[in-house]
Amino acid sequence: MDAKLSPNQGLNFSGIGLASCLAAGLSVAALVFDWMGNRWPWQGMSLTLPLLLSAVLSAAIGYVVIPLLQALKTGQIIREDGPQAHLKKAGTPTMGGIFFVPVAVIIACVASNFNKEVLAVCGLTLSYGLIGWLDDWQILRRKSNKGISPRMKLTLQIGFAAVFCLWLMFNQPANITNIALPWVGFALPLGFLFWPLAGFVLVAESNATNLTDGIDGLAAGTVAIALLALGVLIAPVSPGLMVFCAALSGGCLGFLAHNRNPARVFMGDTGSLALGGALAAVALLTNSLVALFILSGIFFVETLSVMAQVSYYKATKGPDGKGKRLFRMAPLHHHLELTGWSELQVVAVFYIIGAFLAAICLAIAPF
Secondary structure, three states, rough: OOEEEHHHHHHHHHHHHHHHHHHHHHHHHEEEEEEEEOOOOOOOOOOOOHHHHHHHHHHHHOOOOOOHHOOOOOOOOOOOOOHHHHHHHHOOOOHHHHHHHHHHHHHHHHOOOOOOOHHHHHHHHHHHHHHHHHHHHHHHHHOOOOOOHHHHHHHHHHHHHHHHHHHHHHOOOOOOEEEEEOOEEEEOOOOOHHHHHHHHHHEEEEEHHHHHHHOOHHHHHHHHHHHHHHHHHHHHHHHHHHHHHHHHHHHHHHHHHOOOOOOOOOOHHHHHHHHHHHHHHHHHOOOOHHHHHHHHHHHHHHHHHHHHHHHHHHHHHOOOOOOOOOOOOHHHHHHHOOOOOOOHHHHHHHHHHHHHHHHHHHHHHOH
């Protein structure tokens, strides 16, 4: 890994070095947990093969799709009030989710022998990806940062969440409405209240990963870590969804080959909304909401930073209609950039935090 010590910026990593370390780490983790689970890593129903196959295919297909996105003039519109270093990214193709998400979905379906639960989660993932694609397309068509209206976006998210919950209601695993609390060996019986919670989790998680997607390699890497950890946790109860998590984690790694700093493509809402929806759907089906909450610690904090910024601005608004800002810019990763952190420093620290949260989940898991 290429690294150097700068008196002004501290320890800096190259984008390819950081992405390579993440890919190597997750690959080794998949091999280790396959060995611990008595699974052959070269079999479809494992963590390793779907992860590596999806990573390689996504990376390879990216070399074909990205030039097409450039030819279609899908260049990202950059906010002028954001970090000035981001202005040079204007024109970088977006909508990258259109190639790595479908690749991962196809691999997951085939490797799991078209498992019913996997098909349902894939349907939800692609549905949320479609919402993101509509938003990305409108942004490009209007040449502004405004895509479909927030109300329309939320309505579509709630609508697809309702369809998924309806399917889940008639195909639910045993005791799905009892939320497991792994550290006390107790389940919280929610009954009917589980269903509005499930809808909220689907919408909130997809928006949280969407807010995290603002720096080269940030969302793809942190979601890859969360997905693989979730796959390890649910392997004993749902091998099919384990395969799905591994394949989508691999898809994120393949995308990182093009999205690591300096990025050649952005995933856009097409990718970020799909990834959040996938995490939430898997957690709901496998009664892993507590694990999801821990694994989503970064996404949760990013979302809280936006909510706090907006609330504080409104609360301090004066007669001139202007308020004060709690952060220099929200989400949190932009605030860190504006305080002097480099993009790679932010990404490296967030990867470490993501790995730490994954370790916590695995430590409390009832293996």
